[in-house]
Amino acid sequence: MRDNGGVRIAEHLSDGPSTAEPREVVILGSTGSIGTQAVDVITRNPGRFRVVGIAAGGGRPDLLADQAAALGAVAVAVADASAASDVARRLDERGSGAKLLTGPEGVAELAGWPCDVVLNGITGALGLESTLAALRAGRLLALANKESLIIGGPLVRAAARPGQIVPVDSEHFAVASCFPRVPEAELTSLAQGQVAARTAEVRRLVITASGGPFRGRTRAQLADVTPADALAHPTWAMGPVITVNSATLVNKGLEVIEAHLLFDVPFDRVEVVVHPQSVVHSMVEFVDGSTLAQASPPDMRIPIANGIAWPHRVTAAAPPVDWTRAHTWTFEPLDHTAFPAVRLACEVGEAGGTAPAVYNAANEEAVAAFLAGRLAFPAIVDTVAQVVSEHRDADTGSALTLADVYAADGWARTRARELITPRPV
Incomplete structure (x- = not known):
């Protein structure tokens, strides 16, 4: 275990994988899609990783307790304090002596736990405090919770x-x-893998989108789609919220904001292109006309493994592209009329302040209403757009605070719920 007391951990990990001790990992959101795939990568590489802590909402107590016992976690956090006694009983049944932390503050405490890397796979705005706790503790942060960066x-x-x-x-x-x-000394942007000195050589970032289950449909054709239709993603297996976000392209809008923040590239140099096969995950186009692309099958275990093993790779994290078979990869422009979420996200990102928090919170409320059958599919982004249009940043006279973000988040949720009316029978 390498608890660096606030020094960049990655600086101590750049000379090759350690053979003396496994890398210690905290997994936030361990029972979700990202978390369970991370557990799969880790359990297949027992000499490289050791899980010291896991956290989850509490809705799957048996799985959480099974993970704690199997991984030998020394700490378990449950975001829903009302589920703590249930989780405690199951931990005891499995002979786990893990310390139990409860509530959102318990999850944030675990995010700062002594370890080498924190994987934040929490869904939604709830991940922000954990992201901040991990960063302030000096941990290397493998970030799957895009919302915390965006809001x-x-x-x-x-x-x-x-x-x-x-x-x-x-x-x-x-x-x-x-x-x-x-070299670490040259890094100036938030994300590993890029330096600002090279940004001038980049013409644009090209973010690919599968197009979701409704690729090619017009706005009129989206009026009557059902939650079951939206959850039938053609290439990715994900949780319900992110799957609906992929169907509306809100997820891609969030990713454009995330790319801007991570890589210091202006919004007018970030483009979304539809790539139904989901094999090319994004591209970087350089000023000389050349383009570099990263390709792999649609399997999140590859980026997860990269996150927890950085700067090294994990052998056989997932199967590679089978080059003995013929492949056809297609690319097409995004239909912004049918899917306006990306342009709206760019406007929100340019506005900055608490506008991204409003976009995200209104969307979470609208998606919940759609999944409950109370909102039509096109009305998800319509609702977000209306809430965003009514939002005005408070003049705090100082830098943005966590309280500002949560106040905007709360206002947006309340306003979105006011705008959502039951669908006619």
């Missing part, structure tokens, strides 16, 4: 040292992979 951009920028974040979103992992790996 708390200035706060994360202030807390993060250059290169302290390793992006786990497949698109941002791909972008980072297209930049040369450079």
